[in-house]
Amino acid sequence: xxxxxxxxxxxxxxxxxxxxxxxxxxxxxxxxxxxxxxxxxxxxxxxxxxxxxxxxxxxxxxxxxxxxxxxxxxxxxxxxxxxxxxxxxxxxxxxxxxxxxxxxxxxxxxxxxxxxxxxxxxxxxxxxxxxxxxxxxxxxxxxxxxxxxxxxxxxxxxxxxxxxxxxxxxxxxxxxxxxxxxxxxxxxxxxxxxxxxxxxxxxxxxxxxxxxxxxxxxxxxxxxxxxxxxxxxxxxxxxxxxxxxxx
Amino acid sequence: xxxxxxxxxxxxxxxxxxxxxxxxxxxxxxxxxxxxxxxxxxxxxxxxxxxxxxxxxxxxxxxxxxxxxxxxxxxxxxxxxxxxxxxxxxxxxxxxxxxxxxxxxxxxxxxxxxxxxxxxxxxxxxxxxxxxxxxxxxxxxxxxxxxxxxxxxxxxxxxxxxxxxxxxxxxxxxxxxxxxxxxxxxxxxxxxxxxxxxxxxxxxxxxxxxxxxxxxxxxxxxxxxxxxxxxxxxxxxxxxxxxxxxxxxxxxxxxxxxxxxxxxxxxxxxxxxxxxxxxxxxxxxxxxxxxxxxxxxxxxxxxxxxxxxxxxxxxxxxxxx
Numbered sequence: 001x002x003x004x005x006x007x008x009x010x011x012x013x014x015x016x017x018x019x020x021x022x023x024x025x026x027x028x029x030x031x032x033x034x035x036x037x038x039x040x041x042x043x044x045x046x047x048x049x050x051x052x053x054x055x056x057x058x059x060x061x062x063x064x065x066x067x068x069x070x071x072x073x074x075x076x077x078x079x080x081x082x083x084x085x086x087x088x089x090x091x092x093x094x095x096x097x098x099x100x101x102x103x104x105x106x107x108x109x110x111x112x113x114x115x116x117x118x119x120x121x122x123x124x125x126x127x128x129x130x131x132x133x134x135x136x137x138x139x140x141x142x143x144x145x146x147x148x149x150x151x152x153x154x155x156x157x158x159x160x161x162x163x164x165x166x167x168x169x170x171x172x173x174x175x176x177x178x179x180x181x182x183x184x185x186x187x188x189x190x191x192x193x194x195x196x197x198x199x200x201x202x203x204x205x206x207x208x209x210x211x212x213x214x215x216x217x218x219x220x221x222x223x224x225x226x227x228x229x230x231x232x233x234x235x236x237x238x239x240x241x242x243x244x245x246x247x
Numbered sequence: 248x249x250x251x252x253x254x255x256x257x258x259x260x261x262x263x264x265x266x267x268x269x270x271x272x273x274x275x276x277x278x279x280x281x282x283x284x285x286x287x288x289x290x291x292x293x294x295x296x297x298x299x300x301x302x303x304x305x306x307x308x309x310x311x312x313x314x315x316x317x318x319x320x321x322x323x324x325x326x327x328x329x330x331x332x333x334x335x336x337x338x339x340x341x342x343x344x345x346x347x348x349x350x351x352x353x354x355x356x357x358x359x360x361x362x363x364x365x366x367x368x369x370x371x372x373x374x375x376x377x378x379x380x381x382x383x384x385x386x387x388x389x390x391x392x393x394x395x396x397x398x399x400x401x402x403x404x405x406x407x408x409x410x411x412x413x414x415x416x417x418x419x420x421x422x423x424x425x426x427x428x429x430x431x432x433x434x435x436x437x438x439x440x441x442x443x444x445x446x447x448x449x450x451x452x453x454x455x456x457x458x459x460x461x462x463x464x465x466x467x468x469x470x471x472x473x474x475x476x477x478x479x480x481x482x483x484x485x486x487x488x489x490x491x492x493x494x495x496x497x498x499x500x501x502x503x504x505x506x507x508x509x510x511x512x513x514x515x516x517x518x519x520x521x522x523x524x525x526x527x528x529x530x531x532x533x534x535x536x537x538x539x540x541x542x543x544x545x546x547x548x549x550x551x552x553x554x555x556x557x558x559x560x561x562x563x564x565x566x567x568x
Contacts, residue, residue, distance in 0.1 A: 051457060053453070053457075072456075074458075074459050074460055074462075077458055077459030082457065089457075091447050091450035091455075092450060092451070093446075093449075093450045094447065103458050105444075106460055111440045111443075114435065114439045115435060117439060118440045119438070121440070160458070
């Protein structure tokens with residue numbers, strides 16, 4: 001069976017800096033595939049090319065058998081690719097529930113509906129509340145998003161990504177800036193999610209990565225130096241040398 | 248039980264005052280104030296329509312006066328041809344054809360200019376909308392048949408039997424009802440699913456695109472609706488002043504509209520109305536004292552922007568809901 005996502009010879013450079021250097025990667029349906037690598041390895045740049053925020057210089061991205069390399073971001077989202085952001089990207093001026101409801105509403109064919117008040121539409125609000133309840137945030141659904149804490153923002157970020165019901169979730173450091181307790185909660189949540197969705201996870205927290213991932217790819221200077229199971233990666237000499245350091 | 252917020256009360260009070268005071272002025276022999284109120288209400292319609300894109304869409308259009316001009320010429324040109332002959336296709340005194348022309352041509356102008364302008368962001372969007380506005384300005388300036396720089400006198404007001412726009416009270420009432428409808432239309436749109444997408448794109452466009460919204464088309468639709476409504480206001484203004492000139496669509500006029508929205512408070516229904524009221528009344532009041540009224544006027548506007556976040560609405564409703 002063909003992989004859900006297949007990246008071939010992807011390249012992207014900014015001026016003289018090559019951020020993505022001949023990346024080849026297959027993500028199988030249902031797996032949790034983690035990408036690790038030192039700072040500046042081009043992890044976020046890679047995610048941005050997959051979500052459509054950036055266009056690669058060359059190479060191809062095939063999702064569910066369809067070449068999406070030149071598709072705009074909104075169209076990829078409609079095909080079933082969603083992402084979360086390393087730096088929280090929510091609509092701060094709206095309420096928490098509005099954010100999630102908009103993500104649910106995005107599943108509709110279009111939103112050129114002008115008459116009925118959006119906040120009276122049951123299925124958007126109910127499903128939104130249920131989603132927030134999974135994070136224990138249902139009590140704060142009607143507060144302006146800006147009023148919530150960083151840890152809660154990270155959770156809403158995931159809730160918004162979930163709301164789209166996308167097959168492929170690109171999660172860009174969901175644990176960034178979380179305290180130990182919050183991190184544990186997030187790891188538990190992702191563990192629970194594993195198998196239900198295909199997840200491409202970028203994460204700095206090594207404990208989290210090795211606990212969660214089915215497979216891991218190591219990105220160094222824009223190039224993937226190894227792909228394998230957590231055990232294979234742990235024992236890979238190149239990886240130890242380049243990333244984990246000599247111990 | 249219907250719960251009214253402070254903003255609702257404010258809306259109710261302002262709209263009632265706007266409905267009751269002008270006729271009272273007329274009956275007590277101060278027709279001038281009725282005329283002032285009519286101009287205020289018409290410009291408030293334009294400000295309300297601008298607020299759809301500026302306040303809720305975050306699209307700072309610096310060319311909205313163009314639609315007022317288009318709307319006014321949509322009255323002036325058919326009347327001119329019906330009176331002096333030529334251009335049979337549009338000639339006529341009927342309000343129906345005037346309003347249809349005003350709205351449709353404004354919508355088409357908004358569609359074309361918006362389609363290009365919305366490819367830019369921020370300062371570039373402001374500049375390009377202003378450039379399109381000035382393009383419309385010079386277009387009408389260059390047509391000698393319609394008076395060019397001198398403008399065009401509208402000899403006869405739009406005919407809309409059984410009403411009569413020559414009657415100042417009727418004209419005021421039509422403008423007032425139009426304003427109420429415009430406010431309801433904008434309010435309905437911004438609360439709808441479409442409106443949520445528009446406001447979401449204002450708050451975080453990248454997030455909306457990542458969710459799967461092609462925000463460009465949502466913004467463009469709002470821009471066209473706004474332009475069409477503003478064109479309607481222009482048709483009313485042409486009927487009110489019985490005169491139309493390119494001066495009505497210059498960039499400073501666009502700036503005034505923007506100021507009304509910001510002065511009153513964007514993202515509320517009543518804000519642009521209060522802004523238009525504040526603007527017109529202040530202008531009237533100050534200019535009756537001194538010919539140098541622009542200076543205190545400007546200073547007051549700066550003070551409001553600096554110290555009253557949320558405009559006049561924010562100032563009045565304070566911290567409460």
